[in-house]
Amino acid sequence: MSSGSYIKRPNRPLQFYAILFLxxxxxxxxxxxxFSFNDSIYVRFPLTGFTFQWYIELLDRDQVWASLMNSIxxxxxxxxxxxxxxVLAAKxxxxxxxxxxxxxxxxxxxxxxxxxxxxxxxxxxxxxxxGIPLSLYTVTVGHIIVCLPxxxxxxxxxxxxxxxxxxxxxxxxGENAWWTFWRVTFPMMFPGxxxxxxxxxxxSFDEFIMxxxxxxxxxxxxxYIWGQLRFPQAFPSILALASVILLVSFILVFLGQWIxxxxxxxxxxxxxxx
Amino acid sequence: MTQDxxxxxxxxxxxxxxxxxxxxDISMDIEHGEFFSLLGPSGCGKxxxxxxxxxxxxxxxxxxxxxxxxMSGVPPHHRPINMVFxxxxxxxxxxxxxxxxxxxxxxxxxxxxxxxMVDEMLELIKLxxxxxxxxxxxxxxxxxxxxxxxxxxxKPKVLLLDEPLGALDKQLREQMQLELRALQKTVGITFVxxxxxxxxxxxxxxxxxxxxxxxxxxxxxxxxxYENPVNREVASFIGTMNFFDATVTSVxxxxxxxxxxxxxxxxxxxxxxxxxxxxxxxxxxxxxxxxLTDEKPDNAQFTINGQLNNAAYLGxxxxxxxxxxxxxxxxxxxxxNRDRATKVEGQxxxxxxxxxxxxxxxxxxx
Numbered sequence: 001m002s003s004g005s006y007i008k009r010p011n012r013p014l015q016f017y018a019i020l021f022l023x024x025x026x027x028x029x030x031x032x033x034x035f036s037f038n039d040s041i042y043v044r045f046p047l048t049g050f051t052f053q054w055y056i057e058l059l060d061r062d063q064v065w066a067s068l069m070n071s072i073x074x075x076x077x078x079x080x081x082x083x084x085x086x087v088l089a090a091k092x093x094x095x096x097x098x099x100x101x102x103x104x105x106x107x108x109x110x111x112x113x114x115x116x117x118x119x120x121x122x123x124x125x126x127x128x129x130x131g132i133p134l135s136l137y138t139v140t141v142g143h144i145i146v147c148l149p150x151x152x153x154x155x156x157x158x159x160x161x162x163x164x165x166x167x168x169x170x171x172x173x174g175e176n177a178w179w180t181f182w183r184v185t186f187p188m189m190f191p192g193x194x195x196x197x198x199x200x201x202x203x204s205f206d207e208f209i210m211x212x213x214x215x216x217x218x219x220x221x222x223x224y225i226w227g228q229l230r231f232p233q234a235f236p237s238i239l240a241l242a243s244v245i246l247l248v249s250f251i252l253v254f255l256g257q258w259i260x261x262x263x264x265x266x267x268x269x270x271x272x273x274x
Numbered sequence: 275m276t277q278d279x280x281x282x283x284x285x286x287x288x289x290x291x292x293x294x295x296x297x298x299d300i301s302m303d304i305e306h307g308e309f310f311s312l313l314g315p316s317g318c319g320k321x322x323x324x325x326x327x328x329x330x331x332x333x334x335x336x337x338x339x340x341x342x343x344x345m346s347g348v349p350p351h352h353r354p355i356n357m358v359f360x361x362x363x364x365x366x367x368x369x370x371x372x373x374x375x376x377x378x379x380x381x382x383x384x385x386x387x388x389x390x391m392v393d394e395m396l397e398l399i400k401l402x403x404x405x406x407x408x409x410x411x412x413x414x415x416x417x418x419x420x421x422x423x424x425x426x427x428x429k430p431k432v433l434l435l436d437e438p439l440g441a442l443d444k445q446l447r448e449q450m451q452l453e454l455r456a457l458q459k460t461v462g463i464t465f466v467x468x469x470x471x472x473x474x475x476x477x478x479x480x481x482x483x484x485x486x487x488x489x490x491x492x493x494x495x496x497x498x499x500y501e502n503p504v505n506r507e508v509a510s511f512i513g514t515m516n517f518f519d520a521t522v523t524s525v526x527x528x529x530x531x532x533x534x535x536x537x538x539x540x541x542x543x544x545x546x547x548x549x550x551x552x553x554x555x556x557x558x559x560x561x562x563x564x565x566l567t568d569e570k571p572d573n574a575q576f577t578i579n580g581q582l583n584n585a586a587y588l589g590x591x592x593x594x595x596x597x598x599x600x601x602x603x604x605x606x607x608x609x610x611n612r613d614r615a616t617k618v619e620g621q622x623x624x625x626x627x628x629x630x631x632x633x634x635x636x637x638x639x640x
Contacts (some may be wrong), residue, residue, distance in 0.1 A: 163360060163361065163363065165360075165361060165363040166360045166363045166364075166365055166366075167355070168350070168357075168359070168363065169359055169363035169365070169421075169424075170329055170353070170365075170376070171329075171330075171349070171350040171351045172328060172350050172356055172357045172424070173351075173356065173376050173377035173424065174351045174352075174377050174379075174380055174428065175351055175377075176349070176351050177377070182366075183376075183379075185366045188365075188366065188367055190403075196638075199468065261288070
């Protein structure tokens with residue numbers, strides 16, 4: 001495409017900017033894996049030698065495994081509930097004429113921009129007023145609030161690209177609402193649902209502030225990391241742990257994006273192709 | 275109008291969307307095996323009427339009968355009807371075979387039998403090699419055939435088609451029209467076809483209901499609509515029509531004497547409209563019913579001279595616009611170019627128009 005039109009011509013400054021942007025964004029993060037393979041307990045240059053020691057040490061810590069399991073439990077529960085709500089909310093927003101649709105969507109998306117500490121404190125006050133003991137359940141409630149906007153934002157394009165007449169066609173071909181859902185709506189929504197599950201799981205898995213306010217004696221993985229930062233000798237292992245989390249999060253989010261890549265191109269295609 | 279043997283009957287059907295009345299007291303009957311078209315401009319209610327027949331819209335008042343059964347409260351999946359949607363509504367996550375076999379689930383057929391039925395359908399729509407293709411990768415014409423096959427495999431009593439050819443280009447559309455007509459004769463089921471394209475409706479249909487603003491203006495065969503429109507709206511919607519203001523001077527038996535502004539006094543068949551002397555009427559004459567000549571013809575029943583304004587050459591025929599003193603609009607004339615050698619050329623020259631009383635349609639509305 002190098003000989004393409006004016007629009008497609010390569011733009012040097014823009015390419016330079018894009019590369020600079022990625023460097024600023026990701027180089028600091030890359031120090032984590034770098035030092036996690038360094039065989040000194042001090043995080044400083046020069047690097048002293050290559051080792052898997054910190055990763056092996058990680059495997060021996062029971063608390064790592066316990067908090068990992070806690071995070072997975074919370075993450076799975078959160079992602080399923082948030083995605084279910086997200087599907088229903090996205091369907092309501094896109095399909096039905098709701099009075100004041102704009103403000104409603106705005107309010108639903110609000111947790112994205114309201115500082116987590118505010119929601120955390122508010123929920124903590126509410127939950128302690130109600131006399132509910134802090135536990136992984138309360139963390140899950142907090143995480144659902146944080147994850148809901150992500151689930152809805154993932155599902156809305158799916159529903160917008162969904163042509164209502166295929167559901168009518170299913171009814172016309174003899175299927176009732178139940179079978180229409182399972183034979184048409186669900187399979188067409190499935191990539192979006194999967195993407196939403198992966199994304200909300202990742203958000204919950206990495207979330208710290210809500211967990212900080214709302215967890216009881218069982219720590220989630222980020223809580224565990226926070227707790228271990230006080231011990232200098234544990235730090236390299238934490239770097240190793242953080243590197244693993246980073247890798248898994250990247251994989252999950254990319255997977256989700258990849259699965260959901262057809263969200264809008266499908267519908268555009270079916271509208272314009274004759 | 276009531277016919278007990280009608281296959282589909284609309285009885286005083288009304289439909290309101292809020293305060294807007296989309297369908298206004300429609301009663302009509304559709305015969306078994308008929309190719310019936312609903313024709314009208316967009317927003318006339320034709321699609322609403324079709325969707326009510328399919329069960330996607332409820333009836334505000336009145337009743338629709340299919341094969342004698344009232345359809346109120348019968349959901350779409352229980353009606354003996356299948357539909358081809360305007361955008362085809364092909365299931366994008368299924369391949370061609372699975373799209374066609376979609377409605378067969380309830381019949382619980384053995385796999386081999388089902389495959390045979392799908393093969394038969396693929397043969398019918400002339401896409402035998404396409405079974406394993408992804409439906410979304412096909413062209414508009416191919417999708418349209420899949421939508422047809424998917425409906426026809428269930429052997430419905432009625433097939434509804436909502437502007438199924440609208441998205442196709444002209445050449446493909448004409449080819450599909452012929453195929454659709456042949457298919458309907460082959461399978462022998464009732465087709466109810468919605469279109470805004472009058473030429474398409476005339477080509478395909480046994481009968482056409484011309485609709486406007488939620489009402490049916492006229493239900494007739496293509497010839498009937500073209501030759502005997504009941505009012506100016508139908509006359510101008512189907513084909514081109516010249517209208518002249520006129521007054522009835524006397525009526526004798528089946529023949530009325532009518533004084534037409536600009537054309538003088540003519541005789542016309544009274545046809546179906548009861549005419550009385552003194553009635554103000556419209557006289558309508560199709561462009562191809564006029565003869566256009568340089569000299570005054572000897573043997574014509576009625577003649578008038580005018581000025582040739584414009585001529586448009588369209589290959590097999592030409593259109594001419596002739597201004598006549600006392601007539602506000604130039605008169606449109608259409609003539610075959612078979613005997614073009616004798617036809618007038620050039621503009622702004624005197625010509626003669628001639629016609630006979632059979633060409634005249636008298637309309638009560640002005």
